[in-house]
Amino acid sequence: MIEITNLTKSYNGKTKAVDSINLSIDRGEIFGFLGPNGAGKTTTLKMITGIIDIDGGQVKINGVDNQKNPIDAKKQFGYVPDSPDMFLRLKGIEYINFMADIYDVPTDERKGKIEKLAKVFDMNSALGDQIQSYSHGxxxxxxxxxxxxxxxxxxxxxxxLTGLDPKSSFSLKEMMRQHADSGKTVFFSTHVLEVAEKICDRVAIINKGKILFCGTIEEMREHFKANESLEKMFLELTEDE
Structure with a gap:
């Protein structure tokens, strides 16, 4: 569960990248965070994860305040950033073991988990190669x-889902659904509206740092009093901002 209260971030003391937003992402749901490029999606996620400082407001992850108890808060989540270009000199298997070390994954449990994930994403043959030799996907x-x-x-x-091949994209979406159905939480940003329409339980639309809508796709359609495509609704919400 993620609770966001009056979250704010400004740059240069003037430009508000995130403007006092409030969201509650529950257990057992896939929550989509939608918005055009530059809307404030990545800035919000980086404040939630503690990568950048919060100017104002509060974030709690499973009840843990990420400013008062940053280490405990970080133990609650797994984070995929907007760019995968990191630790390029490590081999794939070295990076996975590094991440497992950070999160205290027991050695006797790792092998099975790595094998399972490598099979899902068809990465077995690449784990011994340096990440810098990998394609973006x-x-x-x-x-x-x-x-x-x-x-x-x-x-x-x-x-x-950016850069993933169709098979891996499908597998990840299935994993997201299974994770939420097991009573856990998935919060993901996207500008691919069709993806949100197909897999999200609820969505929020952000533009220029403000939340313009939060609810189910059905509620959004009702809001516009017409059974229109999500893309058209999205454009209508953002065009005048």
Whole structure:
């Protein structure tokens, strides 16, 4: 569960990238965070995860305040950033073991988890290679594997499907659904509206740092009093901002 209260971030003391937003992402749901590029999605996720400082407001992950108890808060989630270009000199298996070390995954449990994730994402043959030799899609896969190696209760994913091949994309969406159906939390950002329409239980639309809508797709359709496509509704929400 993620509770966001009056979350605010400004740059240069003037430009509000995130403007006092409030959201509650429950256990057992896939929550989509929608918005055009530059809307404030990544800034919000980086404040939730503690990567950048919060100017104002509060974030709690499973009841743990990420400013008062940052280490305990970080133990609650797995995070996939918006760029997979990191630790490029490590081999894939070294990166996975590094992430497992950070989250205290017992050695006797790792092998099975790594094998399972590598099979899902078709990465077995690449684990011995350096990440810098990977394609963008392979780097995305290894970062996802690293984020999930400790079986986090909360998944925070920033554009997680970008660069994935169709099979891996389908597998990840299935995993997201299974994770939520087991009573856990998935919070992911996307600008691919069709994805949100198909898999999200609820969505929020952000533009220029403000939440313009939060609810189910059905509620959004009712809001516009017409059975229109999500894309058309999305454009209508953001065009005048």
């Amino acid at each position: 392979m780097r995305q896969k290894i970062v996802i594997m690293g984020a999930l190696i400790h079986d986090p209760e909360v998944w925070i994913l920033d554009e997680p």
